[in-house]
Amino acid sequence: MTWFNLGAALEASILILITFIACLLSYEVIKRINVLRPCFELKMKATKHSLCQRITDTIATILIIPFALEILI
Structure with a gap:
């Protein structure tokens, strides 16, 4: 993020916020797709x-x- 010349505190805050949002969105997608649930230690929906x-x-x-x-090979 050096292109924007942000301060260290602002850059860290933005990075933490983006990471939090990405994790939250990933969790929501994973919990809605039943096939993915066991990969992340969630129980399958019956x-x-x-x-x-x-x-x-x-x-x-x-x-x-x-x-x-790809992961296995």
């Missing part, structure tokens, strides 16, 4: 799946598989 939820879970699983394989 709900009846609608067609929309099944499609969302399938897409999330398909998107996660390449990342999981």
Whole structure:
């Protein structure tokens, strides 16, 4: 952030705020996608799946598989 010539205290405050917001948003996304919940030690939701939820879970699983394989290999 040297482009903006901010003071050290302001730069640190902005960085902490951005980190907090990113963590909060990540948590909200993770807790809503049932497939991701066990990866972060959250219990899976036991709900009846609608067609929309099944499609969302399938897409999330398909998107996660390449990342999981990259980590494992």
